[in-house]
Amino acid sequence: MNEGARTRLVLGGARSGKSGLAQRLAEVGGGDLVFLATAEAYDDEMRERIARHRADRDARWRTVEAPRDLVAAIAREDGEGRTLLVDCLTLWLSNLLLAGEDLDAAGAALGEAIGTVRGRIILVSNEVGFGIVPENALARAFRDEQGRLNQRIAARCEAVDLVVAGIGMRIK
């Protein structure tokens, strides 16, 4: 599992098993486990997903909600012997977009935060660019922003995994 990497990006499609892989990688590493949840429960579909993911984590995990102030949460929760799991950057980016925030500045700040953690950090993100061009302009813009963010974070992380059908491939 190469659990030794201190900074790691786990990329995958929808229902690819990326969150499960990220959790296993964090748990193998041991130490204090902090789950940085970026989801906001704005409808029933999302509430159900959040509940399902919470139920999948056992008592070793402490959950901190960070739908937008992720960089501040990382600074606050980071520490030696700790593993932060950020799940996921796609919801975080979507929350920032809806809030009208500066996505480029936010991505840069996150990249810097990853470069300075004292503990371990694992970040989960969606790969969304392997389909046909979306007809919806907002979807197209989101796809571009997600791609740029994934490139930026991948460049900052020691390890990157691509997850397909529950199988993680280490690509960096």
Place this chain on the structure above:
Amino acid sequence: MNEGARTRLVLGGARSGKSGLAQRLAEVGGGDLVFLATAEAYDDEMRERIARHRADRDARWRTVEAPRDLVAAIAREDGEGRTLLVDCLTLWLSNLLLAGEDLDAAGAALGEAIGTVRGRIILVSNEVGFGIVPENALARAFRDEQGRLNQRIAARCEAVDLVVAGIGMRIK
């Protein structure tokens, strides 16, 4: 080609060459070749695709239609020295969804069936989760179900391949 695996999932995008790779893997293995077709010809576009795929297979193949009762067809056709090729799980799942069947139970039954075959089985499925979130709720639900099914079947198979532009990558 690692044709030795007894149970194998061939995953790929649309027009990625996954059916062609799966056929070559089956033919290299030799023995009796049974094609379990899950397609239902409900419109012209689909009829054309089915005809094109049939024309690509030579006389060594026997074709059995199994648009929904795939698990029963596997039990009936399986045997030592035989290779079953299921093409594809995406159409099967779509047929079950339209018929209002219990997708989770069907996926579990298929997983069990794979675990008990006496011959060889190769299953083709689409990876559909690497695009932007679909606006259509049914498409979103299907994407989730397909992802869950792919994870489940991948966990049951000895070998998994991801196909991109006609090139198979063994990922398990």
Place this chain on the structure above:
Amino acid sequence: MNEGARTRLVLGGARSGKSGLAQRLAEVGGGDLVFLATAEAYDDEMRERIARHRADRDARWRTVEAPRDLVAAIAREDGEGRTLLVDCLTLWLSNLLLAGEDLDAAGAALGEAIGTVRGRIILVSNEVGFGIVPENALARAFRDEQGRLNQRIAARCEAVDLVVAGIGMRIK
């Protein structure tokens, strides 16, 4: 970087970093660098993208526009000690489709052209088939044509890379 391959296809999703990787591969190879641009600036979004890509290339590059007559441009620009970078086949295919040209014949001609270059050629293309089936019939048709073209060109090239989050994976 395996810059030694004489014919190479760089595949990836939107904003995956495929153009950047292709440029670096071309520049590492050295010699005369010719950029064969297939983009047509038919709206502001596209004009902005073209300008951004142009700004990313330095003075070593000469740009030739080839939105449709790509095969002729390759024949004209090819030469020993030269590297042609075609960016990208997705826009080229889209331009041909809108012009009502024979896509199969065009793909075959491009495949032949690649097989006979005396210099080096690197081609960039999008992988668009890993999402849910598009509702729009033209989008479905385009997805199929793009998949067929990628398979055909991948079969002709010595090297193929898949790019995810800026990371190139050599898959052939």
